[in-house]
Amino acid sequence: MRTSTDATGRGGDVRLTGISRTYGSFTAVHPLDLTVPQGSFFALLGASGCGKTTTLRMIAGLEEPSTGTVHLGDQDVTALPPYKRPVNTVFQSYALFPHLDIFENVAFGLRRRGVRGVKKQVDEMLGLVQLGEQARKKPHQLSGGQQQRVAVARALINHPRVLLLDEPLGALDLKLRRRMQLELKRIQTEVGITFVHVTHDQEEAMTMADTVAVMNGGRVEQLGAPADLYENPRTTFVANFLGTSNLIAAEAEGGSGDDVVARAAGDRLVLPAARCPAPVGRGGTVLIGVRPEKAGITHADDADSVPEGRNRLRGRITGTSFIGVSTQYLVDCAACPGFEVYVQNIDRDTRLVPGAEVVLHWDPAHTFGLDAAQSPLAGTAEARDAAGDGAAR
Incomplete structure (x- = not known):
């Protein structure tokens, strides 16, 4: 059975139509329709095994859907490889280059594309994540929260249409995680692009997201604003x-x-x-x-x-x-x-x-x-x- 969920009437930066993923006889994500509003902070929330990360990976192009299509804006990207999609992903591990300083980590994507004169863009991005004074330090010299912000800056400097975040705060302790929730929301508000965030942490999703899709068993159980989901649950x-x-x-x-x-x-x-x-x-x-x-x-x-x-x-x-x-x-x-x-x-x-x-x-x-x-x-x-x-x- 297909679950049809459309968060708002606004245009969607991400539109999944009849998307599903099966592995042999096992269905990780049942066919679903999902629209992520343009410029919103959208969370896929659920326990381990609910299919949320598989859904994110299909948006990124890291998993091929068994059925359905993925649109980013008006573009059908279902058949495009990850590097041709206007998205960037921030993972829990951050995946920073240990031998490069923070400036060069953030500049990496620009230099790879042959962009010259990267200093202005990199300085602006480090300013956005409040790490301008750390530019010449190596990743191991930064705290976990600072490394996470470097990973976000490196992803955003490529001006993706959509930023995908796969459990980005999972490695942080509770106090730092709560501070970074507010920091990520601030960054998203300032840059104004669509963030799609996967998490198993209910507080994290409700603190940051405009819209939350609660997933269970490969389906969207309920979708809506955090307060509405909390006050008016439709299922046990x-x-x-x-x-x-x-x-x-x-x-x-x-x-x-x-x-x-x-x-x-x-x-x-x-x-x-x-x-x-x-x-x-x-x-x-x-x-x-x-x-x-x-x-x-x-x-x-x-x-x-x-x-x-x-x-x-x-x-x-x-x-x-x-x-x-x-x-x-x-x-x-x-x-x-x-x-x-x-x-x-x-x-x-x-x-x-x-x-x-x-x-x-x-x-x-x-x-x-x-x-x-x-x-x-x-x-x-x-x-x-x-x-x-x-x-x-």
Whole structure:
């Protein structure tokens, strides 16, 4: 089945039509249509084995598609070798020339094409990545983040139509990776060309990208702006893969105006009909979802202080984790064993300890519904561990 996904109505710098890749009897990428908007920062996000890197390599010309076509702008490049495509790729390894200084690493592509008088272009590009003062150092004298910026500068100096980034931050430590996320976004905004970025890191994709395509099993599971994917997941895989979701199996009792009313283990829960899967009739099962940071937790002794109209579940705290900015609570409820709540550490209630009886509560507007035919574990670390690593990259 072909997945048709078009990010916006704008012209696309990259258009994949019916693109797929098979290896014998194994399908790494199922036929899909995908348009990457011109001048955007686009992310292909997914776990190992989802087909994201194979898709990127087909854009670059490093993998030959089994079916379909690749267009860059109005040009069909499906049959063109990599060096004839107006794209450049930055890999996780950076692949800098150790014997050349930073200036010559960046100038390499220009000199290879016989361009004379490269100093002005190289200086401008080193200025863009804020490495002008490092021009005469060798790669080994730079930090990982600086080497990554050199690799980006070397790729951009050739003025590609599209820059492809294959897990470019994977080798960096967490603090540096977060700083480089902002740096890459700044560079993309300044140069204004299309960036297509492959990553397995949800935070990385949501921090940098204008549009994210979440891939699973060689297909695009959902595509959209980061905030929309997070707030309005359409599948349990997306709900679980992008952050954490509490998913509660409930029986629909019918509608009430713009809302759907359901029951889970005797508790009445309400969610907006607009955030529910296509019509759930009376007695139908629905997975009700809420993000951990959207829920509040109140000691059972103060249950009367919970505002009217909020969804409520009663339970017992089974675990707590203090992580500085917030405390994470794990609560055992009849409707949802292992319900997670994240509470900012502003005014901590010292009674909220393992064993305490509590009321969980949240605004019905922050509730979403999903098709109950899906596995509630799809997209979780447990599900990925059970499945093992896939053969596709």
